[in-house]
Amino acid sequence: xxxxxxxxxxxxxxxxxxxTAFTFSLNYLFPGDLLTNFSGQINTSFSQxxxxxxxxxxxxxxxxxxxxxxxxxxEGDWGVSLSSGQTVSSHVALLLPATLELCFYALVVAxxxxxxxxxxxxxxxxxxxxxxxxxxxxxGFSIPVFWLALLLIMVFCLGFGWFPMSGRIGxxxxxxxxxxFILLDIWLLDFPYGGQAFLDALHHLALxxxxxAMYPTTVLxxxxxxxxxxxxxxxxxxxxxxxxxxxxQIILDHALRNALLPVIKQIGLQxxxxxxxxxxxxxIFSWPGIGRWLIDSIYQRDYPAIQGGxxxxxxxxxxxxxLADLTHSLLDPVSRNQSHGKV
Amino acid sequence: xxxxxxxxxxxxxxxxxxxxGAAAALILSACGEVPQTKPTSKTQGxxxxxxxxxxxxxxxxxxxxxxIDIIANQLYNSLISIDPITAEFKPELATSWQISDDGKKIxxxxxxxxxxxxTDYFTPSRTMNADDxxxxxxxxxxxxxxxxxxxxxxxxxxxxxxxxxxxxKIIKVDEYTVxxxxxxxxxxxxxxxxxxxxxxxxxxxxxxRASEDKKHLFDTLPIGTGPYKYKHxxxxxxxxxxxxxxxxKHNHAVDQLVxxxxxxxxxxxxKMLTKECDITSHPSATQLEALxxxxxxVVDKAVNLNVGYWAFNTEKPxxxxxLVRKALAHSIDFDKIMQAVxxxxxxxxxxxxxxxxxxxxxxxxxxxxxxxxxxYLTEAGFPNGFxxxxxxxxxxxxxxxxxRKMAELIQSDLRQIGIRTRIVEYEWNTFxxxxxxxxxxxxxxxxxxxxxxxxxxxxxxxxCTATFTGKNPANWCxxxxxxxxxxxxxxxxxxxxxxxxxxxxxxxxxELPLVPIAHGVRFQARSAEIxxxxxxxxxxxxxxxxxxxxx
Numbered sequence: 001x002x003x004x005x006x007x008x009x010x011x012x013x014x015x016x017x018x019x020t021a022f023t024f025s026l027n028y029l030f031p032g033d034l035l036t037n038f039s040g041q042i043n044t045s046f047s048q049x050x051x052x053x054x055x056x057x058x059x060x061x062x063x064x065x066x067x068x069x070x071x072x073x074x075e076g077d078w079g080v081s082l083s084s085g086q087t088v089s090s091h092v093a094l095l096l097p098a099t100l101e102l103c104f105y106a107l108v109v110a111x112x113x114x115x116x117x118x119x120x121x122x123x124x125x126x127x128x129x130x131x132x133x134x135x136x137x138x139x140g141f142s143i144p145v146f147w148l149a150l151l152l153i154m155v156f157c158l159g160f161g162w163f164p165m166s167g168r169i170g171x172x173x174x175x176x177x178x179x180x181f182i183l184l185d186i187w188l189l190d191f192p193y194g195g196q197a198f199l200d201a202l203h204h205l206a207l208x209x210x211x212x213a214m215y216p217t218t219v220l221x222x223x224x225x226x227x228x229x230x231x232x233x234x235x236x237x238x239x240x241x242x243x244x245x246x247x248x249q250i251i252l253d254h255a256l257r258n259a260l261l262p263v264i265k266q267i268g269l270q271x272x273x274x275x276x277x278x279x280x281x282x283x284i285f286s287w288p289g290i291g292r293w294l295i296d297s298i299y300q301r302d303y304p305a306i307q308g309g310x311x312x313x314x315x316x317x318x319x320x321x322x323l324a325d326l327t328h329s330l331l332d333p334v335s336r337n338q339s340h341g342k343v
Numbered sequence: 344x345x346x347x348x349x350x351x352x353x354x355x356x357x358x359x360x361x362x363x364g365a366a367a368a369l370i371l372s373a374c375g376e377v378p379q380t381k382p383t384s385k386t387q388g389x390x391x392x393x394x395x396x397x398x399x400x401x402x403x404x405x406x407x408x409x410x411i412d413i414i415a416n417q418l419y420n421s422l423i424s425i426d427p428i429t430a431e432f433k434p435e436l437a438t439s440w441q442i443s444d445d446g447k448k449i450x451x452x453x454x455x456x457x458x459x460x461x462t463d464y465f466t467p468s469r470t471m472n473a474d475d476x477x478x479x480x481x482x483x484x485x486x487x488x489x490x491x492x493x494x495x496x497x498x499x500x501x502x503x504x505x506x507x508x509x510x511x512k513i514i515k516v517d518e519y520t521v522x523x524x525x526x527x528x529x530x531x532x533x534x535x536x537x538x539x540x541x542x543x544x545x546x547x548x549x550x551x552r553a554s555e556d557k558k559h560l561f562d563t564l565p566i567g568t569g570p571y572k573y574k575h576x577x578x579x580x581x582x583x584x585x586x587x588x589x590x591x592k593h594n595h596a597v598d599q600l601v602x603x604x605x606x607x608x609x610x611x612x613x614k615m616l617t618k619e620c621d622i623t624s625h626p627s628a629t630q631l632e633a634l635x636x637x638x639x640x641v642v643d644k645a646v647n648l649n650v651g652y653w654a655f656n657t658e659k660p661x662x663x664x665x666l667v668r669k670a671l672a673h674s675i676d677f678d679k680i681m682q683a684v685x686x687x688x689x690x691x692x693x694x695x696x697x698x699x700x701x702x703x704x705x706x707x708x709x710x711x712x713x714x715x716x717x718x719y720l721t722e723a724g725f726p727n728g729f730x731x732x733x734x735x736x737x738x739x740x741x742x743x744x745x746x747r748k749m750a751e752l753i754q755s756d757l758r759q760i761g762i763r764t765r766i767v768e769y770e771w772n773t774f775x776x777x778x779x780x781x782x783x784x785x786x787x788x789x790x791x792x793x794x795x796x797x798x799x800x801x802x803x804x805x806x807c808t809a810t811f812t813g814k815n816p817a818n819w820c821x822x823x824x825x826x827x828x829x830x831x832x833x834x835x836x837x838x839x840x841x842x843x844x845x846x847x848x849x850x851x852x853x854e855l856p857l858v859p860i861a862h863g864v865r866f867q868a869r870s871a872e873i874x875x876x877x878x879x880x881x882x883x884x885x886x887x888x889x890x891x892x893x894x
Contacts, residue, residue, distance in 0.1 A: 083770060083772070083773060084578050086578075094577075153613070157613070157616075157617045158613060158616050158617065161616075161617060161618070163617075164617055164619050165610075165613060165614065165617050165619065166603075166605070166610070166614060166619060167580075167603075167619075170619075171390050171581050171583075171601040171603055171619075172387070172388040172390065172599055172601060174574075174575075174583065174599075286605070286610065288577075288579070288580050292579075293579070296579065296770070299770060300769065300770045300773055
């Protein structure tokens with residue numbers, strides 16, 4: 001196991017190197033002044049420029065610049081956003097939790113709905129529950145996320161007026177940010193406004209969560225179904241059936257554990273798709289997350305912000321994948337013996 | 344436990360989405376944490392959907408209308424104000440004022456017991472007095488004022504109207520009396536003091552920040568005397584103001600005023616429909632019909648002193664050639680713009696001044712004639728046209744509800760005479776900044792007046808000083824024109840002033856540094872429960888008297 005961990009870690013280091021090298025090179029690839037791209041400071045005075053040049057090692061060669069870049073990353077000095085004048089790291093700290101929160105709830109919904117749905121379809125293979133659910137997943141799989149979001153807003157926000165269409169919470173509720181996870185913050189504050197704030201936050205969460213959960217739910221359903229069907233073909237299941245076990249026993253006691261192994265890996269892989277979809281969802285529902293900020297930054301050509309945002313998001317995806325991989329290998333001894341790390 | 348559950352379920356029943364409510368109730372009861380704090384109703388605050396982030400929290404340092412709308416009348420007061428109906432000066436922080444016979448000395452008596460905001464970051468120890476007034480104005484022109492050079496000494500409005508060269512000094516006569524001594528008598532000074540930009544700041548707070556060596560925070564964490572005080576600003580998200588309980592004028596401001604920053608027009612309207620906003624600025628003309636059909640939404644309409652224009656960067660060839668500008672102006676079908684962009688809710692411009700201004704005289708405006716345009720263009724030496732950029736502002740303002748659409752119409756009209764146009768858009772504050780640096784070829788922008796004085800349309804916009812402070816989008820500096828403006832300001836004789844402004848208007852249409860397009864009508868959509876959000880013909884939005892329902 002230790003050996004496996006080490007292999008994974010070396011792969012992680014390599015990926016982080018590739019990622020930071022790419023982000024670093026963006027400074028050169030973006031148009032405009034190199035120093036401005038690095039620091040986010042415009043119209044600096046001569047003495048300020050001197051200090052910045054010193055700090056960013058502009059005079060030295062690229063390797064030294066890169067190592068200075070890594071040093072700053074580790075220190076948490078990610079430069080200053082061109083459009084807001086605040087540090088990029090403060091933006092990321094404020095916005096990333098909002099995105100993670102949304103992704104997390106969507107993933108929970110996807111797991112709670114998708115896996116049971118997959119089990120049901122495989123248990124009733126080629127019977128009507130299978131056909132109904134498969135049709136629905138195909139439908140959900142094919143709907144573009146922005147279209148679904150607009151459709152839901154039209155029906156439930158503008159039509160019936162049941163749900164709000166923007167933000168994380170009614171703006172008149174004043175919730176000071178501690179962790180920036182809104183539900184957690186409200187909980188830490190002992191449910192101010194007589195619990196109404198919490199309900200309001202859930203109310204705001206409902207539609208974005210549904211929209212974002214749609215794609216992973218269908219993927220998990222289909223994946224669980226295929227994996228279950230695969231396992232149910234195996235000889236040991238036939239043996240179990242020959243022994244006279246009923247369908248419930250076969251599925252829950254024998255098939256499920258083996259069938260879920262590839263699904264767990266799939267859950268981890270869903271994170272990267274989720275983050276991408278979350279950006280679209282955030283823009284439509286005015287969710288104050290990192291995706292909306294990143295897209296705004298691209299519009300505004302805010303290079304330090306684009307770099308910081310990209311770095312934060314991709315680093316998160318890499319770590320999430322790694323974590324899913326480790327969980328998977330804990331549950332599945334076979335995968336530990338792979339001689340090469342895999343992305 | 345049962346009572347707890349029923350209480351929680353009661354709360355949840357208020358929501359139509361009962362499933363989610365019930366789930367929440369289960370989560371709540373599972374945690375075992377039941378709120379003991381007094382429930383605060385949502386109706387104790389008002390949400391205003393604004394179209395852009397404020398660029399600063401000090402009106403002295405900006406002229407951006409979207410920013411002034413949010414901060415000026417909410418956080419601050421001026422010495423005097425102008426009555427929107429009679430156009431007479433009204434006392435605010437000054438109770439009375441006297442002008443000496445030669446017009447060079449103005450003495451203000453100040454109001455006593457005016458409290459500054461008490462916030463998390465500052466507790467004032469005294470009420471407003473002459474020191475505050477002197478500090479606020481001397482920052483604008485006195486290089487010895489410790490704050491003069493904070494933020495690069497940029498006070499666009501005051502510099503463009505030349506106020507920094509007008510005031511000789513300000514004298515503290517006593518604790519509650521100040522006297523402005525001027526280099527020369529100028530007819531528009533009082534109306535400039537009455538604008539939203541000339542606010543009174545706290546000298547004590549300034550000294551506190553200076554002693555902390557954090558002067559840069561002075562303009563971002565504001566202290567004023569207005570009906571609301573600053574609480575929180577989250578960029579691209581919200582601005583939160585709380586009620587100023589010791590407000591000198593009245594005590595009926597709402598407890599909380601939140602600006603929901605929603606840059607998208609359609610989203611703002613949608614938020615009105617879902618009741619996430621109580622009031623919204625600048626609903627777009629296409630949606631007015633749909634909004635006014637709803638019983639729970641009221642659309643207010645008011646005449647407003649403003650002008651939407653198309654300005655050329657007159658320092659950049661080929662736009663330095665008046666013939667080229669003339670050709671461009673003649674190639675545009677203005678009627679189509681009025682229909683497609685304003686939907687009949689605007690007045691086609693006949694001059695830079697709107698008809699409701701007293702100095703207005705209609706001019707012979709350039710009309711739509713592509714053949715003539717082509718002729719001018721050939722005369723100017725561009726028979727085959729050229730390429731240019733057209734900057735379209737990204738937000739909707741009174742004077743131009745949809746600059747993007749207008750830009751597209753202009754683009755297609757220009758193609759007729761062989762000019763290829765690229766439309767440029769940036770985020771609003773970046774846009775203003777870059778226009779200030781004159782990076783554009785031509786730009787669709789506008790001006791909403793801060794005072795009813797006609798000078799407000801000329802000096803801040805087209806004077807030479809405005810060029811230097813980056814306010815003049817036409818980058819146009821004409822000494823002859825400036826002379827007319829000075830002459831108009833040097834006299835108090837209304838007839839003479841009108842005469843000079845007539846000449847100035849004529850000269851503008853002759854030279855065409857910018858083409859006035861239209862004067863917009865100010866709209867505001869509000870929920871029927873909201874009252875007291877009056878629209879004024881000039882200046883920023885004031886929400887001092889706004890209230891909701893039966894409060």
